[in-house]
Amino acid sequence: MKLQRTNIQKVKRFLGNNTVPILFLVICAFGIPLSGYSANYLVSEVVVRIARNSFLIVSLLIPILAGMGLNFGMTLGAMAGQIGLIFISDWGIVGIPGMLLAMIISTPISIALGIWCGKILNMAKGREMVTSYIIGFFMNGIYQLVVLYGMGAIIPIRSAALVLPRGYGIRNTVNLIGIRKSLDSLLMVRVLGVPIPLVTLVVIALLCIFILWFKKTKLGQDMRAVGQDMEVARAAGIKVEHTRIVSIVISTVFAGYGMIIYLQNIGTLNTYNSHMQIGMFSVAALLVGGATVSKANIRNVFLGVILFHLMFIVSPMAGKNLIGQAQLGEYFRVFVSYGVITISLVLYEVRKKHDRGIAGQILAAEQEAGA
Amino acid sequence: MNMQKVISAVQHAVKSFGLPRIIIGLFLLLLFIAAPFVGVNIGTSLSDTLNRFGMNAVMVLAMVPMIHSGCGLNFGLPLGIIAGLLGGTLSMQCNFTGPASFAMAILFATPFAVILGWGYGQLLNKVKGGEMMIATYVGFSSVAFMCIMWLLLPYSNPTMVWGYSGSGLRTTISTEGYYLHVLNNFLSIRLTDHLTIPTGMFIFFGILALAIWAFLHTKTGTAMTAVGSNPVFARASGINVDRVRTLSVVMSTWLGALGILVYQQSFGFIQLYMGPFYMALPAVSAILIGGASVNKATITNVIVGTFLFQGILTMTPSVMNSMIHTDMSEVIRIIVSNGMILYALTRKTEAVR
Numbered sequence: 001m002k003l004q005r006t007n008i009q010k011v012k013r014f015l016g017n018n019t020v021p022i023l024f025l026v027i028c029a030f031g032i033p034l035s036g037y038s039a040n041y042l043v044s045e046v047v048v049r050i051a052r053n054s055f056l057i058v059s060l061l062i063p064i065l066a067g068m069g070l071n072f073g074m075t076l077g078a079m080a081g082q083i084g085l086i087f088i089s090d091w092g093i094v095g096i097p098g099m100l101l102a103m104i105i106s107t108p109i110s111i112a113l114g115i116w117c118g119k120i121l122n123m124a125k126g127r128e129m130v131t132s133y134i135i136g137f138f139m140n141g142i143y144q145l146v147v148l149y150g151m152g153a154i155i156p157i158r159s160a161a162l163v164l165p166r167g168y169g170i171r172n173t174v175n176l177i178g179i180r181k182s183l184d185s186l187l188m189v190r191v192l193g194v195p196i197p198l199v200t201l202v203v204i205a206l207l208c209i210f211i212l213w214f215k216k217t218k219l220g221q222d223m224r225a226v227g228q229d230m231e232v233a234r235a236a237g238i239k240v241e242h243t244r245i246v247s248i249v250i251s252t253v254f255a256g257y258g259m260i261i262y263l264q265n266i267g268t269l270n271t272y273n274s275h276m277q278i279g280m281f282s283v284a285a286l287l288v289g290g291a292t293v294s295k296a297n298i299r300n301v302f303l304g305v306i307l308f309h310l311m312f313i314v315s316p317m318a319g320k321n322l323i324g325q326a327q328l329g330e331y332f333r334v335f336v337s338y339g340v341i342t343i344s345l346v347l348y349e350v351r352k353k354h355d356r357g358i359a360g361q362i363l364a365a366e367q368e369a370g371a
Numbered sequence: 372m373n374m375q376k377v378i379s380a381v382q383h384a385v386k387s388f389g390l391p392r393i394i395i396g397l398f399l400l401l402l403f404i405a406a407p408f409v410g411v412n413i414g415t416s417l418s419d420t421l422n423r424f425g426m427n428a429v430m431v432l433a434m435v436p437m438i439h440s441g442c443g444l445n446f447g448l449p450l451g452i453i454a455g456l457l458g459g460t461l462s463m464q465c466n467f468t469g470p471a472s473f474a475m476a477i478l479f480a481t482p483f484a485v486i487l488g489w490g491y492g493q494l495l496n497k498v499k500g501g502e503m504m505i506a507t508y509v510g511f512s513s514v515a516f517m518c519i520m521w522l523l524l525p526y527s528n529p530t531m532v533w534g535y536s537g538s539g540l541r542t543t544i545s546t547e548g549y550y551l552h553v554l555n556n557f558l559s560i561r562l563t564d565h566l567t568i569p570t571g572m573f574i575f576f577g578i579l580a581l582a583i584w585a586f587l588h589t590k591t592g593t594a595m596t597a598v599g600s601n602p603v604f605a606r607a608s609g610i611n612v613d614r615v616r617t618l619s620v621v622m623s624t625w626l627g628a629l630g631i632l633v634y635q636q637s638f639g640f641i642q643l644y645m646g647p648f649y650m651a652l653p654a655v656s657a658i659l660i661g662g663a664s665v666n667k668a669t670i671t672n673v674i675v676g677t678f679l680f681q682g683i684l685t686m687t688p689s690v691m692n693s694m695i696h697t698d699m700s701e702v703i704r705i706i707v708s709n710g711m712i713l714y715a716l717t718r719k720t721e722a723v724r
Binding site (some may be wrong): 123124126127129130131133134135137138140141142144145148149187203268323325327328331334335337339340341342346348349350353 | 500
């Protein structure tokens, strides 16, 4: 038996479910004409950003499936990827082999960090998000310890271009000239004047197919069960803790690969900053695409990248044309990124409560029908 | 047999005091012992520690009401800080000087803190169970929003706005001539050339701490503790849970506003724009180091925690620098403070919501 809903309620429900994407459509609709950018420029910028960021955002999907919320701990994977990149820059391995080697180096680090992160999150059930967020900060301390003090002193780094003048520690910016755009430019196709990095997009497509396939496997189904109700899953014989750790490990490893793809596009590594921003931007983009803390799919990823980065591209220029200060637009986009995450988190909590109320109503209606 | 008793007594002490706290306490003690041997002046270090204790204690105190009412750690402290920044800048805009400017800053900050805190409290009542994550992002987005506002608000005092455009506040504003050191210098005691006790700050903190302690023993205060430890029971005994929680959030926000003003009068600068962004984390970890948990905190936790945390922050750079000629203090600060928060988050807490 279902509760009867009027059309108005249905529209309300639709708006409620898609508040954030609709809000963003409105912002972009105002921002694009204000910025005065040409359609061609915007499309090519968006394509670049889809290729650059999608892999990272897809890495967030698996923990959501396992009911662990948004994995702010993806910064751990990003750090592992950066360590891989530092090593290949030191060894002077360039191009695709360099990228592959960086990925190979990052994998065991990501796995170890992922297992550690998963274990801690198992100790903090019910507040995984805030915990994973703090884990990111904590690990940043360890990362700085290793990269700023360990590298060059304990871990051998030979290249003088990488090491700080004092003799140990990696410089603030590392030039990744060896692998710069090596994946993007492998097969560049021009469609209507818009350059499209085909290979990168194929890699992302493969990852998406993997995610879709993974959801159908035994492990994927286990994760879904754990995500829905841990106690029921445990009763059904699923190793809850183990499954949760695996989901975080997968996410961390993919985040590491994603970071390498991201940085080969950018071309320079901000040794001590790149990884800190990436978690926030990826989470914000996913939420802009209409994902929630408990539900996200591939469609959300791409819608999110397009809308979020459209806003990102146009807002400084729009701010300049509107008020005369580009700085204003930059603060605006920072505000919007954080605001989006806030709104999504609040909506999710409110709706969770609301849905519980509806479940109660359905139960009451059933009991009435029974009596 | 006797030995066993001693061991079990030690175990009990360790358990009740918490292993991380003991490690941090011993580490700080070690730093103080090592200091004279590496040529660091104990008097200066102690004076710095006391000074920083005074600067930060009120912001740490701002954690207490929200923890008591079960709203968790106040990661949304930047909201209170913004109220304080508005109060401070308004007082300077109105050209109050000296101690009057500090009093007026508090007066101006209060309505903002109450309004912002009330809204923030209403929001947190809607998201029971997920407060901490949302608090973090409420803090972040309000800081980002105020970045826009600092540029646009019509401030005109020439010591505060950018010189060349005449509009938009500077990133750092000196409090000199306004409320610089009004509390620091109030009744301050110079023991030696290097050791000064900033009595005024301690008195200010003491009054607030006493007020909070007394409040927690009133009827409303007891109700707050009841809501924090068992909301269902509290509702059954006729307490309006949402109202008590909102009150606690307003109190935390107001204390945050006062906290940043105390901080500025000692530090000498008002930091706008992204300045307040990460200010919640040190305060959160300080109270946790002091022995608080996610749903339990006392004034003693505030005092012990602020002293330990600020002590380590002051001592590590100077001692480590003299010892191994590298400044690893920033890294140690990140690891200690976030490690402490992680430790607290992973403890099993009995509060069931």
